[in-house]
Amino acid sequence: MLKINDISLSEAEKILEQETPQEVLDFYNRSYKISSEQVEFYQKNGFITLEGVLFGPALDFAKRVMEAAVIVRKRDDKRSFEEKSPYEQSFLQCGFLAFDSQPVKDYVFGKRFAGIAKDLMQVEGIRLWHDQALFKEAGGRATPVHQDSSYWPVSNPELTTTIWLALNEASIEKGCLYFYPESHRAKKEYVDIFNKPHQPEQLSDHKKIYAPLKAGDASYHSGLTFHATDNNKTDKLREGMTMIYINDGNRFDASDKRNNTHKSCEDLKEGQIIDTKYTPVLI
Numbered sequence: 663m664l665k666i667n668d669i670s671l672s673e674a675e676k677i678l679e680q681e682t683p684q685e686v687l688d689f690y691n692r693s694y695k696i697s698s699e700q701v702e703f704y705q706k707n708g709f710i711t712l713e714g715v716l717f718g719p720a721l722d723f724a725k726r727v728m729e730a731a732v733i734v735r736k737r738d739d740k741r742s743f744e745e746k747s748p749y750e751q752s753f754l755q756c757g758f759l760a761f762d763s764q765p766v767k768d769y770v771f772g773k774r775f776a777g778i779a780k781d782l783m784q785v786e787g788i789r790l791w792h793d794q795a796l797f798k799e800a801g802g803r804a805t806p807v808h809q810d811s812s813y814w815p816v817s818n819p820e821l822t823t824t825i826w827l828a829l830n831e832a833s834i835e836k837g838c839l840y841f842y843p844e845s846h847r848a849k850k851e852y853v854d855i856f857n858k859p860h861q862p863e864q865l866s867d868h869k870k871i872y873a874p875l876k877a878g879d880a881s882y883h884s885g886l887t888f889h890a891t892d893n894n895k896t897d898k899l900r901e902g903m904t905m906i907y908i909n910d911g912n913r914f915d916a917s918d919k920r921n922n923t924h925k926s927c928e929d930l931k932e933g934q935i936i937d938t939k940y941t942p943v944l945i
């Protein structure tokens with residue numbers, strides 16, 4: 663049984679039945695000011711880090727809710743770390759958590775986080791693509807270098823972005839993200855992160871920039887930006903929560919068999935606007 667901060671399964675279930683307090687809900691929907699310099703930085707480099715995206719009671723509440731959601735989702739996984747595949751040793755991955763409970767949905771649907779994505783991508787509207795908790799266990803493996811949009815059947819990968827929010831500190835030793843600046847303009851390259859990852863040759867001369875985050879800080883990276891993490895060298899769990907956003911208008915591109923069965927595109931036909939029950943307009 664997965665243990666996080668000594669929360670038992672029954673406590674976790676109770677946490678997920680709570681209502682989000684109004685002050686927290688207001689915080690999730692309060693705008694975060696992005697400057698024109700920050701937009702420029704994101705557009706040039708393909709990523710950005712931002713301080714204080716969450717803090718105070720909203721951070722405390724979101725952290726507890728996400729921990730509970732991961733505990734409940736992993737309730738039947740009794741395997742030891744050694745029994746997991748190398749991919750699964752990189753992180754405890756739980757996607758589409760927003761559709762399991764209201765307090766997670768309140769966080770994932772927050773206009774504060776989607777609004778930042780809208781400003782950084784300079785688009786008219788934002789849809790959720792999906793959410794994903796990524797908790798790297800103590801001693802967890804490195805996450806191999808990859809471009810997220812390789813795994814998504816979208817027509818416009820340049821109009822996708824991920825918020826990676828640190829629910830607790832994500833230091834270099836704990837396996838924070840690192841990014842290859844400007845690599846969103848590099849050649850697209852599929853990395854089989856699940857079974858047989860490789861280090862893209864084209865990045866050999868690229869510098870990488872680590873993005874350590876304090877609790878409540880977040881990074882945003884384009885679906886085209888190459889990124890990765892080192893292993894978690896500490897004895898603590900690294901708790902990252904992501905939401906992925908697409909512009910409202912991105913279309914289903916089923917041309918790549920390696921990614922064309924994505925749940926967010928359930929029942930769509932080639933070329934249709936991505937508009938499913940999993941991808942609501944958020945802002």
Ligand SMILES: O=C(O)CCC(=O)C(=O)O
Pocket residue numbers: 752753796798805810824826889890891902904
């Ligand atoms: O959290 C990690 O270890 C990897 C995260 C990642 O690759 C992503 O959010 O796109």
